[in-house]
Structure formats: C-alpha cells, structure tokens
Amino acid sequence: MRGTSFRTLIQALAMGATLALAGGAQAQGYPSEPINYVIPFNPGGESDVSARFQQAVFEQVAGVKTVIQYMPGAGGAKGWSKLNSMPGDGYTMMGINLPHAILQPMQKDVGYKTEDLVSVHYFHYTPDAIFVQKDSPIKTLGDLIEQARKTPGAVTFSGSSSYSSNHLAQARLDELAGIKTTYIPFSGTGPAIAAVLGKQTVAGFNFATSAIAHADSMRMLAVATEQRMPAFPDVPTFRELGYDLVGGAYRGLAVPSSTPEDARRKLSAIISGINAEPEFRKKMEDGGFVLIDIDYEKMPAFMAAKQKEYGELADKLGIKPR
Amino acid sequence: MEFLGSFSGAFTSFNLLIALAGVTLGLVIGALPGLSATLAVAVLVPFTFTMAPASGLIALGAVYMGAIAGGSFSAILINTPGTPSSIATTFDGYPMAQRGDGGLAITLAVLASTIGGVVGVVALWGLAPPLADVALAFGPPEYFWLAVLGLTLISALSAGNTLKGLIGAAIGLLLSTVGVAVVGGDVRYTLDTQVLLGGIDITSALIGFYCVPVVLDLVATRAPHLKLPGNGGYRIAHAVRIMLAGKLNLLRSSAIGTLVGILPGAGGSIAGLIAYAEARRASKYPERFGKGEPDGLIATETSNNATVGGGFIPTLVLGIPGTPPDAIILGALLVQGIRTGPSLFDPQGDGAIYTFMAGLMIAALLVLPVGLLIGRYAYRAILSIPKPLLVPSLAFLTIIGSFAIHSDPSDTQMMLALGVAAWLLQKAGFSPSPIVLGLVLGQIAEQGFVQAYLIGSAQNDLPGMFFGRPISLVILAVVVLTLAYPLVVKWFKSRQAGRLSEIGEILAHEGQPEQKPFRDTPAIVFGGLFAILGILAWLEARDMSAMGSVFPTTLSLVWVSLSLALVARQAFKPKAPRATPDGSERPSTPRRVLLVAVMTAWAVLMPVLGFFVSSLAAFLSITAIASFERMSPRTLVVNLVSGIVIVGAFYMLMSQALGLRMPEGIGF
Numbered sequence: 001m002r003g004t005s006f007r008t009l010i011q012a013l014a015m016g017a018t019l020a021l022a023g024g025a026q027a028q029g030y031p032s033e034p035i036n037y038v039i040p041f042n043p044g045g046e047s048d049v050s051a052r053f054q055q056a057v058f059e060q061v062a063g064v065k066t067v068i069q070y071m072p073g074a075g076g077a078k079g080w081s082k083l084n085s086m087p088g089d090g091y092t093m094m095g096i097n098l099p100h101a102i103l104q105p106m107q108k109d110v111g112y113k114t115e116d117l118v119s120v121h122y123f124h125y126t127p128d129a130i131f132v133q134k135d136s137p138i139k140t141l142g143d144l145i146e147q148a149r150k151t152p153g154a155v156t157f158s159g160s161s162s163y164s165s166n167h168l169a170q171a172r173l174d175e176l177a178g179i180k181t182t183y184i185p186f187s188g189t190g191p192a193i194a195a196v197l198g199k200q201t202v203a204g205f206n207f208a209t210s211a212i213a214h215a216d217s218m219r220m221l222a223v224a225t226e227q228r229m230p231a232f233p234d235v236p237t238f239r240e241l242g243y244d245l246v247g248g249a250y251r252g253l254a255v256p257s258s259t260p261e262d263a264r265r266k267l268s269a270i271i272s273g274i275n276a277e278p279e280f281r282k283k284m285e286d287g288g289f290v291l292i293d294i295d296y297e298k299m300p301a302f303m304a305a306k307q308k309e310y311g312e313l314a315d316k317l318g319i320k321p322r
Numbered sequence: 323m324e325f326l327g328s329f330s331g332a333f334t335s336f337n338l339l340i341a342l343a344g345v346t347l348g349l350v351i352g353a354l355p356g357l358s359a360t361l362a363v364a365v366l367v368p369f370t371f372t373m374a375p376a377s378g379l380i381a382l383g384a385v386y387m388g389a390i391a392g393g394s395f396s397a398i399l400i401n402t403p404g405t406p407s408s409i410a411t412t413f414d415g416y417p418m419a420q421r422g423d424g425g426l427a428i429t430l431a432v433l434a435s436t437i438g439g440v441v442g443v444v445a446l447w448g449l450a451p452p453l454a455d456v457a458l459a460f461g462p463p464e465y466f467w468l469a470v471l472g473l474t475l476i477s478a479l480s481a482g483n484t485l486k487g488l489i490g491a492a493i494g495l496l497l498s499t500v501g502v503a504v505v506g507g508d509v510r511y512t513l514d515t516q517v518l519l520g521g522i523d524i525t526s527a528l529i530g531f532y533c534v535p536v537v538l539d540l541v542a543t544r545a546p547h548l549k550l551p552g553n554g555g556y557r558i559a560h561a562v563r564i565m566l567a568g569k570l571n572l573l574r575s576s577a578i579g580t581l582v583g584i585l586p587g588a589g590g591s592i593a594g595l596i597a598y599a600e601a602r603r604a605s606k607y608p609e610r611f612g613k614g615e616p617d618g619l620i621a622t623e624t625s626n627n628a629t630v631g632g633g634f635i636p637t638l639v640l641g642i643p644g645t646p647p648d649a650i651i652l653g654a655l656l657v658q659g660i661r662t663g664p665s666l667f668d669p670q671g672d673g674a675i676y677t678f679m680a681g682l683m684i685a686a687l688l689v690l691p692v693g694l695l696i697g698r699y700a701y702r703a704i705l706s707i708p709k710p711l712l713v714p715s716l717a718f719l720t721i722i723g724s725f726a727i728h729s730d731p732s733d734t735q736m737m738l739a740l741g742v743a744a745w746l747l748q749k750a751g752f753s754p755s756p757i758v759l760g761l762v763l764g765q766i767a768e769q770g771f772v773q774a775y776l777i778g779s780a781q782n783d784l785p786g787m788f789f790g791r792p793i794s795l796v797i798l799a800v801v802v803l804t805l806a807y808p809l810v811v812k813w814f815k816s817r818q819a820g821r822l823s824e825i826g827e828i829l830a831h832e833g834q835p836e837q838k839p840f841r842d843t844p845a846i847v848f849g850g851l852f853a854i855l856g857i858l859a860w861l862e863a864r865d866m867s868a869m870g871s872v873f874p875t876t877l878s879l880v881w882v883s884l885s886l887a888l889v890a891r892q893a894f895k896p897k898a899p900r901a902t903p904d905g906s907e908r909p910s911t912p913r914r915v916l917l918v919a920v921m922t923a924w925a926v927l928m929p930v931l932g933f934f935v936s937s938l939a940a941f942l943s944i945t946a947i948a949s950f951e952r953m954s955p956r957t958l959v960v961n962l963v964s965g966i967v968i969v970g971a972f973y974m975l976m977s978q979a980l981g982l983r984m985p986e987g988i989g990f
Contacts (some may be wrong), residue, residue: 044649067981073520076501111516162507198458213641
C-alpha cells in the first residue's frame with residue numbers, strides 16, 4: 001500500500017527531475033547553479049512580467065537559469081525587510097523598486113532602511129501616464145484639468161496602492177496644475193486598469209506599459225517621460241504640455257548585504273548583458289518599458305539623487321520624514 | 323478557425339501528453355496543502371518558453387485545472403483545503419470521510435470538478451468577449467456587497483451557536499486588516515514586528531486553522547483517523563445518481579464559478595463559498611449542510627473548477643488576470659509575444675487560442691480518469707498508513723506546505739501559532755470556519771468599501787454609490803433573501819402550527835436548537851479575553867488615518883459587544899455538574915503538549931539546523947509520540963526507513979523539482 005502512494009511520488013519526482021535537468025550544461029565558476037529571483041510582489045504586475053522577460057534570456061547570458069519566486073506583502077516591504085537575512089552567496093537576488101524603497105522607510109517603520117539595501121543594478125522604468133476609457137468625453141490633458149478646476153475633488157484617478165509612483169504623480173500634477181483631484185488606491189495595476197476600463201473612476205494614473213494590452217479600449221492623455229516614447233509617438237509628454245512631471249517606477253535588483261563584491265559586479269554585468277540583447281530590448285520597448293542601465297558603479301550617485309528628489313516630494317504628499 | 327480543426331490541433335500527441343502530464347502534476351501538487359495552483363504554475367512557466375505558444379498554454383492550463391481539483395482530496399481526507407479554492411469542500415467532505423464515505427466524497431469531487439471545468443471552458447470558448455464586460459461592470463461597491471454575501475455563510479457555519487460564529491467572523495475580519503493597508507498605507511496591528519508587516523498569509527492560515535487541530539486530535543487517541551468504509555471502491559454509480567438528482571445545483575454552481583472567476587480579485591475560494599451558500603439556501607435540507615451533505619461538496623467543487631475557464635476570460639480578453647494563477651499565465655503570454663485582447667478570438671487569427679481552449683477542454687476531461695485514480699490512491703494511503711507514521715506525515719505536510727508558499731520560515735511559525743490557537747478556540751466552541759471566512763473576505767470587503775466611499779464622496783453621491791447601482795442592488799437582494807429565507811420559512815411553519823410567533827424570537831433561536839442549559843465556562847474566559855483585546859484593537863485604530871481606521875474601528879467595537887453579550891448570556895446559567903467518565907478513551911494531553919513542543923522546535927530550528935536535518939529529527943520524534951504500543955524492532959526499522967524516505971522525497975521535490983531554496987543552516 002505504501003508502495004502505491006510512493007509510486008505517485010516517484011512519478012511526480014521523475015517529472016520534476018526531467019524538467020530540472022532539461023536545463024543543460026552549466027558554466028564553470030560563479031554562477032554555477034540556478035539563481036533565485038525573488039519578486040516581492042504578487043505575480044502579474046510589472047515587476048513579475050519584466051522578470052519573466054529577463055528569465056527567458058537569463059540562461060543565454062548568465063549560463064545558468066533563474067528561478068522566480070514571489071514574496072508579496074506590504075507593497076514590497078515584506079521582502080525587502082527580509083532581504084539582508086537571506087544567504088549572501090550570490091544565488092539569491094530580489095527585485096527592488098523606486099520610489100517604494102525610498103518612500104516606505106521615510107513614512108513609517110517598515111523593518112528596513114533604504115541605506116541598508118544593496119542595489120546592484122537598475123534596469124528600466126515604467127513612466128507614469130494618465131489614461132481614460134475610450135468613450136470618455138475627456139480627450140486631452142487640458143480637458144481633464146479643466147474639469148478638475150470646475151469641480152474640485154470630483155475627478156478620480158485609479159492607481160496602484162498608496163504612496164506609490166502613481167500616487168506621487170497624482171500629487172505632483174495637483175500641485176503643478178493647481179487643481180484638486182481624488183486618488184483611489186487599488187491593490188495593483190490590474191484592478192486599477194479594470195477601474196478605468198469599467199469607468200469606475202474618471203481616469204487612471206497608471207503606467208505607460210498598460211497602453212499595450214489596452215490600446216483599443218483606453219486613451220493615454222500624457223506620459224511622464226522626458227521625450228515622447230518610441231512606442232507611442234502620438235502621446236504628448238507632460239513637459240510638452242507645460243507640466244514638469246517626469247517619473248515612474250524604477251526597477252532593479254538588490255542582493256543580501258553579505259553578498260561578496262565580485263558577485264554583485266557579476267550580477268550587474270549579467271543584467272546589463274540582458275538589457276543589451278537586441279530581441280529583449282525590442283520586446284521591452286514595444287511593451288512600454290524605458291530601459292536604463294544604472295550599474296553597480298553608478299549606484300551610489302543614482303541613489304543619492306533619487307533620495308533627494310523623493311525626499312522633497314514626500315513633503316508634498318504629507319509624508320513626514322522620520 | 324474551424325471547431326474540429328482546433329481540436330485536431332490540440333490532439334497532437336505532444337499536446338495530449340502535455341495535458342496529461344499537466345493534469346497529473348496539478349492533481350498531486352493541488353492535493354498537498356500549501357503547494358497551490360499558483361506555485362505549480364509559477365514553477366512551470368520557464369519550461370513553457372521553449373514550447374510553441376499553444377502547447378505552453380495548455381501545459382499551464384492543465385496544471386491549473388488539475389490543482390484546483392486536487393485541492394479537494396486533502397479537504398476531504400484531512401480536513402485541510404489543498405488550495406484556498408477548496409475551503410468549502412472541508413465543510414461536508416471531511417464529515418463524509420469521517421463516517422466512512424470518503425471514497426464516495428472523492429468520486430463526487432472528481433465528477434463535480436470535471437463538470438465545472440468543462441462548463442468554464444465552454445463559457446470561455448463561446449462567450450468570452452461579452453462576458454469580459456462583467457468584469458468591468460464590477461466596481462468597488464459590487465465587490466463590497468459580494469463579500470457581504472459571502473459573509474452570510476456565518477450563520478450556516480456556526481450552526482448551534484450563531485453568537486460564537488459572529489465573534490469568529492469578527493476575529494477573521496480583524497486579522498485580515500493586519501499589515502500595511504493597500505488603501506491608505508497605514509501599518510496596522512503588526513505589534514511592531516516585521517513578520518506581520520505583510521499581513522497574515524491566507525494559505526498558511528488555512529493549514530494552521532484546519533490541519534493542526536486534526537493532527538492534535540489524532541495524536542491524542544488510539545482511534546483511527548477515518549472510519550473504515552463499509553462498502554469500498556469508487557461507488558461511481560451511487561455518485562452519478564446523486565449528481566443527477568442535483569442537476570440544478572450543478573448548473574447554478576457552474577454559473578457562479580464562471581462568473582466569480584471572471585471577477586479580478588475574487589477567485590476560486592470565494593466562488594466555492596458563494597456556491598456553497600446558495601446550494602444550502604436552495605436545498606430542501608439546509609440543516610444537513612456541514613454534516614456531510616453531498617450537495618455542499620458538489621457545489622464547491624463544481625464552482626471552483628469553473629473559475630479556471632472563467633478566470634481566463636478577463637485574462638485573455640482584457641489582459642487583466644481573473645485569478646492569481648492567471649496572473650502568472652498572463653506574464654508567460656507576454657513573454658511568448660501573444661497580445662491579449664478581443665482580437666485574440668478573431669476567427670481569422672492564427673488559431674493558437676482555439677488550440678489552447680481545445681487543450682484546456684481535454685485537460686478538464688482528463689481530470690475525471692486521472693483524478694479518480696490519484697484520489698483513490700490518496701484515500702487508501704490515508705486509511706492504511708499506521709498512526710505512528712500518519713501523524714508525523716501530516717505534521718510534516720503542515721510544515722513544508724506553509725514553508726513552500728513563499729520559502730519563508732516565518733510563514734511556518736505563523737501557521738503553527740494560528741493552528742494551536744484554532745485548536746484551543748475549537749475546544750471552546752469557536753469553529754475555525756467563520757474565522758477563515760472573515761480572513762478570506764475581509765480585504766475584498768474593506769477595499770471595496772473604502773474605494774466606494776472615496777469615489778462616492780468625490781461624486782457627492784454616497785447613497786447612490788452603495789444603493790443605486792443595478793448589480794449592487796441584485797447582490798443586496800440575494801443577501802437579504804439568504805438572510806431572511808430561513809426566517810420566513812420558520813414563520814410560515816409556526817403559523818401553520820397555529821402558533822403566532824414573533825420574528826424577533828425566531829431570530830434569537832435561529833440556528834440554536836440545542837442551547838446548553840449549563841454555564842459554558844471556556845466561553846466566558848474567551849469572551850472576556852476578546853473584549854479586552856477588542857478594546858486594545860479599538861485604541862490602536864484611533865491612531866490610524868481616516869481611510870485606514872474605518873474597518874478596524876467598526877470591527878473592534880462589534881467584536882467587543884459580541885464578546886460581552888456572550889459573557890452576559892453564559893454568566894447567569896447554573897454551573898454544569900462534573901462530567902462522569904463514560905468509559906471511552908480519554909484524549910492524552912501529554913502527547914498533545916509534546917507534539918506542539920516538537921513542532922515549535924521544528925519551526926524555530928528549521929532555519930538553524932537546515933530543512934532536512936530538522937525535519938528528519940522531528941519526524942522521528944513525532945513517530946515516537948504517536949506510538950501507542952511498544953515498537954518491535956521490525957516496526958522500528960520500518961518507521962525509521964519510512965521517515966527517511968518521506969522526508970527525503972519531499973526534500974527532493976521541493977529543492978530539485980520545484981527549485982525552492984531550502985533553509986540550510988548548519989545542516990542541509
């Protein structure tokens with residue numbers, strides 16, 4: 001009897017082993033075995049999707065596979081607060097996002113400090129953008145701002161969670177345009193977009209990446225990049241329209257602080273290598289991601305600049321630096 | 323694309339093999355608590371990158387389909403939902419297994435899963451673009467009312483003591499607010515620890531609430547886990563007769579499952595709960611629900627497999643995932659270069675989507691033979707494994723299951739703490755199901771409420787927001803019907819009996835036919851404790867933002883009042899006389915205490931000693947605790963070898979097949 005249940009197990013194991021061995025040859029030295037890639041968010045969001053894109057070419061560049069796992073909670077803070085207690089042998093890395101990782105510790109005790117996290121590379125950002133459902137009477141950013149002037153507070157924006165990039169962008173637009181709008185936080189980009197499509201809110205402050213899947217059903221009014229995005233040549237930037245709003249969610253990789261220097265550099269080089277793959281580049285840019293390469297060397301300057309920038313913005317959101 | 327053409331596309335030997343392997347793997351993973359459909363799909367995604375898009379999708383869809391069906395096995399056999407979708411399966415499935423009808427329950431679950439799965443795929447195939455609009459019509463107020471509808475199950479789940487059920491639900495709802503709030507960003511009830519920052523993980527809570535009490539009761543007596551079946555085997559003919567008698571139930575539950583699956587942010591657990599509630603309301607014998615009523619099991623298992631097809635509808639048409647596994651599949655689609663949208667269903671397209679849907683249909687049908695086979699093996703295994711091996715195996719399942727969710731030992735510690743608390747509460751008459759109900763529905767209720775409140779305030783039309791939208795009103799009507807129906811029936815009956823009775827009196831006695839005449843001392847102790855905790859929770863809520871404090875404030879006040887009502891009701895009853903021993907075996911408290919001690923050490927030492935070393939040590943210790951006879955040298959060897967094989971096999975499954983990073987510590 002024990003034999004039969006055991007047989008089921010063996011079958012499951014055999015299947016798993018075949019799958020695991022399908023990987024093929026492994027390179028010498030570091031890295032020599034699969035690297036764990038922890039996403040501190042739920043699957044299906046931008047962080048997960050971009051990690052999946054990277055996973056598809058990871059082995060080609062690094063010589064080993066990467067295994068994606070999820071540790072969602074507290075808008076990323078659950079994972080980041082645990083990062084430094086994870087093994088620092090170079091085989092665990094975790095996605096890290098800005099402004100989250102800077103704003104969260106500023107606002108409250110979330111179990112980590114921004115300075116404690118070791119970022120090795122920032123590889124892209126998804127610009128904030130305003131969307132309306134395609135049948136909306138609002139055709140331009142001007143229409144939207146005019147409506148907000150007429151009825152202060154009545155224009156509602158859906159966005160992904162509180163104190164996020166979307167939330168920050170909404171607060172900045174309010175300030176720059178001298179209007180008052182209402183931000184409605186949702187549990188992620190998916191539900192926030194559903195709210196725009198279902199006309200639950202007047203508009204959405206989401207990421208430009210959402211324009212790809214919903215090109216036929218939503219209108220992008222403006223995007224928070226410096227120049228127009230290649231994927232959306234017809235969509236004006238906020239700057240063109242007179243509002244100095246550039247920003248979005250930056251995504252990168254962090255490692256436990258016990259990870260040795262050469263492993264940090266190697267991981268940064270791997271990510272740069274992935275970003276340089278022409279096919280990967282094209283897929284990401286078509287998807288509305290703006291690729292950047294802030295490698296390990298450039299990290300201190302980048303983080304210092306971002307901490308200053310978000311620190312000033314935090315005041316406007318009403319977050320008191322602790 | 324022709325109907326037959328797409329089927330022939332799916333019928334390549336590779337696609338058939340993929341579907342078969344996927345369903346098999348899914349059924350096994352789904353049956354292991356903690357190893358959920360989401361985890362199975364997440365692990366498999368990279369292997370689909372090298373396949374043709376349609377084959378890759380079939381593999382993922384088949385695993386998903388199998389896992390949701392497999393979740394019923396552990397729900398029936400060990401009272402622990404294998405995936406959150408099978409929560410309501412435990413209500414009737416486990417009582418059936420306990421009384422010796424486990425084989426029938428498994429056959430029913432597999433049949434129901436197959437039918438639900440097929441209906442979901444048919445809806446996906448024929449109605450995807452129009453049904454996707456349902457997802458969009460559901461706004462925050464609708465989600466709020468949907469959660470309220472789910473909460474009406476409290477009265478059903480606490481038959482005998484509605485007050486305790488309500489207290490349990492308040493606890494669950496409050497637990498759901500722990501962590502960083504999505505709306506408002508408040509940090510709530512974390513007791514200044516990092517562990518609680520992300521909130522209480524539902525999967526680890528399920529394992530704790532349902533499985534730990536089973537293990538604790540199992541270790542305390544010699545009695546077998548399940549009653550041996552009088553008539554064994556599949557009992558397929560019997561099962562088919564039951565299914566045919568409940569055609570309407572099948573239809574209703576499939577429809578509920580498909581529709582709830584379409585709603586992003588709802589998912590299989592809620593579909594199962596709502597289908598269960600509706601089946602009970604429509605049943606001629608609502609009082610049998612919760613005591614092993616096949617219709618309850620059928621409703622849940624039909625609806626949760628229907629969410630698979632339903633969930634693909636918004637995923638494929640809108641690019642918005644319907645359920646968590648869909649979210650991962652959506653990522654895989656994007657990497658494959660498949661653009662979601664109504665054009666995907668364009669008959670002039672390349673037809674990959676039709677090949678996928680045909681493959682998913684095949685997977686839904688394969689659940690029947692493969693499910694019956696695996697389900698029977700699982701049932702026999704649970705029946706025949708001797709107690710000294712069954713107890714450590716189940717304890718091991720709780721530990722690995724809670725660890726596997728996020729490869730996080732703190733989830734395991736949380737699981738154990740909640741499990742021991744659930745056992746104590748259960749002994750005092752607070753059943754775990756209302757708590758789980760609150761925990762599962764709390765976030766949906768709160769987010770829906772606060773978002774609706776914000777939007778309603780912005781539009782200056784709060785009443786219209788909550789009571790002026792057609793879908794909201796329909797759900798609200800069902801809520802009222804569900805609550806009022808039993809009262810109306812009773813009132814009618816009492817009128818017929820010629821005895822006019824006040825509705826209020828009926829309300830007071832609803833669901834409490836057997837009021838104990840004597841004082842319930844544990845209830846007084848817990849009631850007092852809850853009142854104090856509730857006041858503390860209320861005090862902490864005063865420091866939260868307006869958005870973040872609405873729910874905690876309301877809930878803590880409700881909790882305090884209900885708890886005080888419980889205390890007041892019990893305090894004036896006469897003391898119970900000392901119970902006289904009735905000759906049956908007395909549960910062994912030392913064994914329970916020892917088991918909790920070993921499991922605590924296990925959860926704490928796992929990161930220090932390493933997963934394999936700590937698990938083997940704990941497994942063998944628990945074998946000793948669960949042995950009621952002196953072990954012969956032969957049994958000793960058998961147990962030792964079994965322990966090594968079981969722990970080793972799962973270690974390999976987790977670290978090699980699933981690629982999880984296991985805690986190493988000083989061992990491995």
